[in-house]
Amino acid sequence: MIPRRENRVGINVILLGPPGAGKGTQASRIAAARGLIHVSTGDILRDGIQAQLPMAMIAKALMDRGALVDDETIIAIVRERLMRADSHRGFVLDGFPRTVAQACALDAIMDERGHGPLIVVNLVVPEPELVRRLAGRRICSKCGTNAVQATASLACGQCGGALVQRADDTEAVVRDRLSVYRRSTKPLVDYYRERPTFRIVNGAQSQDGVANELEILVDDVIVSATASSIETLQY
């Protein structure tokens, strides 16, 4: 078994992938298993909408039609979160970066804060499966948790809140989100592809299968990072 090295090297994971690829699902699992913070820009925006924050209410109109929120706002949110002391052990970023401008900003943040390399994972899932997953997704109207799909329950297993469809999971908006992904986010694969810490994972297997692959590849990158210069591995 490969020894865990979390205490020596910060584990900083980015999950790239289209809407419905399983970024949120897997980010929660890695973060919980390794004691990392899970930073979901989508969840932060939805929490802000729930709390009726002015910034989030502007974002809501964009989110509801599947468009991206402006880079400046999103970068400021992530920067503030990654500069807090509780992120130094590592983080899992889910839904960020989504544009090349956001990826450049993240590199600058990593230069400033240090604490280990970026592990960049691209979750690949065929488009018909993405559409199927998002059409069937139900979330809790109170706590935002994804419902377990196998249950026919109408209530959230965590808090009992009513299960609803996300406003941007209607078929038309999903099509728009996929097209925004192809235009603005997919180019990030080329941005990161040459880095020694870039990996591709088949996201079209069971959730446990994806989680196992991620577990192995994170250990693999951490072992490489401790065997060579962390600074060299960062880019």
Ligand code: AP5
């Ligand atoms: P965000 O909330 O980030 O949405 P997304 O990227 O479109 O991703 P999803 O949450 O839809 O999917 P996911 O990949 O997390 O999949 P999940 O695990 O939930 O962003 C929403 C909006 O906020 C954006 O459109 C934009 O407006 C704005 N925004 C956010 N970040 C931004 C940024 N950086 N810049 C600008 N704007 C930003 O899984 C989906 C479903 O599939 C679930 O039901 C799940 O149970 C199921 N599932 C998961 N894995 C599997 C599996 N292996 N097999 C079968 N089913 C599975």
